[in-house]
Amino acid sequence: MSTDTLARIAGKQEAVDALPLMTARDVHVYYGQKHALKGVSIDITRENVTAFIGPSGCGKSTFLRCFNRMNDTIDNARVTGRIELEGQDIHAPEMDVVQLRARVGMVFQKPNPFPKSIYENIAYGPRIHGLAATQQEMDEIVTRSLTRAGLWDEVKDRLQDSGTALSGGQQQRLCIARAIAVDPEVILMDEPCSALDPIATGKVEELIDELRGRYAIVIVTHNMQQAARVSQKTAFFHLGDLVEYDDTSVIFTDPKESRTRDYITGRYG
Amino acid sequence: MSTRAEALPAAPASGRPPTDWKSPDMVARVKRRYRSETIFRFIGLAALVFAVGFLALLLATMLRSGLSGFVQTQVKVSVELDPTLLELGSDRSGQALLNADYLSAYARGLRESLGPAGPDIASANGWTALREMVMADPTLLGRTVEIWVPARSAFDQYAKVGIDPDIPPELAPVSSEQIAAFERLSEQGRIRTSLNRTLLFSGDSTTPEAAGIWGAFIGSLLTIAVTLALAFPVGVLSAVYLEEFAPRNRLTDFIEVSINNLAAVPSIIFGLLGLAVFLNTMGLPRSAPLVGGLTLALMTLPVIVIAARAAIKSVPPSIRDAALGIGASRLQTVFEHVVPLALPGILTGTIIGVARALGETAPLLMIGMRAFIVDAPRSITDPATVLPVQIFLWSDNVDRGFVEKTSAAILVLLVLLLLINGVAIYLRNKFEQKW
Structure with missing residues (x-):
């Protein structure tokens, strides 16, 4: 990415939102010898759903996992550059990675509820972070989280059933409810619908739209229609570079870069 | 990652005839496949039968020679618990009861109730049962009690399997006179077969009838x-x-x-x-x-x-x-x-x-x-x-x-x-x- 593009993007960004919730500056990620992400800078705002799109292996999931330092769990991964949450460096020694992951929640590609009861799935996060002092407060958190995830009506009579007994779409919304329960500021979603059927996908997309504004949402997706439907900002990645970052409407109708245009029109694999 | 500018190469021109799925070659191949599957299934089954057979053989051998170990031939002995014979004196404390001379009383009981062959037939360790009885109930002192004690191993084996014809009479563990005495006791109802509690609830011993696990x-x-x-x-x-x-x-x-x-x-x-x-x-x-x-x-x-x-x-x-x-x-x-x-x-x-x-x-x-x-x-x-x-x-x-x-x-x-x-x-x- 050329410096003037960066300046243009940054300038535009500052004009729109005075205070981005998360910022990334010149982030590189290496997996052993492989240079997976090559100096990416971006601002994430609370008001918008941000979509990361791009062909497989372009580094979008890798970049997403930088925001809550999930790359720390990969043995040979190395991250450089600066990422800030509300102006605080997330790699600073005083930043506790456990608290960071509570503040920056994550939803994974494959629904991964704990093999425990639905109630326990939601209550686990608040319990380890001490968010509920009494059983009543915990009940409230569970009810509120499931309601926000649009799952309450479907599971209210069987909260003690196993979370793994739900359908795939319900499991994914349970995972979203689980992320919501610890009251995060950002929710990262790594291709949350790729394992779901179209109806379940529709429900998750509706849910993302409802959650917008309350949480900053970053979603990685392979599905360009999905990016167009749910996001207000779209970032296009290619071979570890952030090629273009702009309003979703601009990316899909009038992209500046030819590589973006080729991808949008289906000329990339 | 490449752009898909040029189209995929066209399918090759049909240079070879369509596959004939009914040709003799094909039919033979299918037949061979079925045959090898049948053979494999047979070999697998044979292996299983072989393995299970050995297991069954092991179990059967153990059961045949071991099951009889769970029952025991017992002899009924009448013993008079005479305090004098027990060398008790007037002391009735637990320590005195524990150290009393039950062996003499037992030996006399064997001779009197079973005849002269008694000590050869009944286990020498039977007196411990007397001690347990008296320790549990001292009022038994002075009375005559009847107890079932294990028969000696040789008679236990005689009762279970009879006389081993391979052993010459002079080496046999039991003599014909002893067998006659044993049979007399049996007719008097003084011999019975019962569950072998000794095997399960006793410690080791040098005599088989008293040994347990x-x-x-x-x-x-x-x-x-x-x-x-x-x-x-x-x-x-x-x-x-x-x-x-x-x-x-x-x-x-x-x-x-x-x-x-x-x-x-x-x-x-x-x-x-x-x-x-x-x-x-x-x-x-x-x-x-x-x-x-x-x-x-x-x-x-x-x-x-x-x-x-x-x-x-x-x-x-x-x-x-x-x-x-x-x-x-x-x-x-x-x-x-x-x-x-x-x-x-x-x-x-x-x-x-x-x-x-x-x-x-x-x-x-x-x-x-x-x-x-x-x-x-x-x-x-x-x-x-x-x-x-x-x-x-x-x-x-x-x-x-x-x-x-x-x-x-x-x-x-x-x-x-x-x-x-x-x-x-x-x-x-x-x-x-x-x-």
Whole structure:
């Protein structure tokens, strides 16, 4: 990415939102010898759903996992550059990675509820972070989280059933409810619908739209229609570079870069 | 990643004729496939029958020679509990009752109620039953009591299998006069066959009719308890650390290889190690379940580590992601999510390791657990023996009564192992998670 593009993007960004919730500056990620992400800078705002799109292996999931330092769990991964949450460096020694992951929640590609009861799935996060002092407060958190995830009506009579007994779409919304329960500021979603059927996908997309504004949402997706439907900002990645970052409407109708245009029109694999 | 500018190359022109699925070649190929499947199925079945056959043969042999060990021929003896004969005097304290001369009273009872052949027919150890009776109820003193005592092993064998025709009469364990006396007693209703409580609830003895597995059984339980108490926590924690926390480097690779090698080391080597370290260097008591348990723990440890690592590895990474993703620490992730999910596998591996330790003989011989011990151990530092060693000791004995006991003890050990494996299967099914 050329410096003037960066300046243009940054300038535009500052004009729109005075205070981005998360910022990334010149982030590189290496997996052993492989240079997976090559100096990416971006601002994430609370008001918008941000979509990361791009062909497989372009580094979008890798970049997403930088925001809550999930790359720390990969043995040979190395991250450089600066990422800030509300102006605080997330790699600073005083930043506790456990608290960071509570503040920056994550939803994974494959629904991964704990093999425990639905109630326990939601209550686990608040319990380890001490968010509920009494059983009543915990009940409230569970009810509120499931309601926000649009799952309450479907599971209210069987909260003690196993979370793994739900359908795939319900499991994914349970995972979203689980992320919501610890009251995060950002929710990262790594291709949350790729394992779901179209109806379940529709429900998750509706849910993302409802959650917008309350949480900053970053979603990685392979599905360009999905990016167009749910996001207000779209970032296009290619071979570890952030090629273009702009309003979703601009990316899909009038992209500046030819590589973006080729991808949008289906000329990339 | 490339742009799809040019179209895919067109399908090759049909240069070869369409495949004929009905040609003789094809038909023969299908036939061959069916034939090889049939042959494989037959060979597999034959292998299974072979394996099950051997198992059945083993069980049948053990049952044939061992089942009779669970019953015992008993003789009814009338004994007069004369305080004078018991050398009791006027003292009726517990200590006096314990030390009274029951043997004389018993010997007289044998002669008077069974005739001159009595002492040859009834067990010499029968007087201990008198002591128990008097200790429990001192008012019996001065009265005549009737007790059933085990017959001597030779008569027990005579009652069960008759006279062995292969043994010449001059070498026979029982003479014809003794047999006549035994038959007379039988007609008087003084002989019966009953469940052999001695086998199950007595300690070892030099005479087969008084020997039992109780001491060895308790010794086995104590030894296994020590083994489990040491090997389970150490094994599981090592596995958790190696799998979840240890960095991947040459050192951990070396440790991994060493653990796998340890699991393959012959068990007698562990016995030598126990002898050198626990007995000679540390000076722990010889023949004790403590040392046996420590030695077997060393042997079981690698098995548990390997099983636990495999179980932990099989927990899907998505569960770790899920827990880390909502801000669980590594410790919380491991102990609240990964280990509980790995528990069925860990338990199965542990129980298999313990079952192996329970049947282990060689290393225990090295640390002196082959001593002749009559009493059941009361603590892990008392001298003791264990079931497989007891079987080994009895199998050395030529007395026919001990041959029967050996098989009976093997049956008990087999039942015990069966129970343990049953528990393993039950636990695995109960805790197994499906997702």
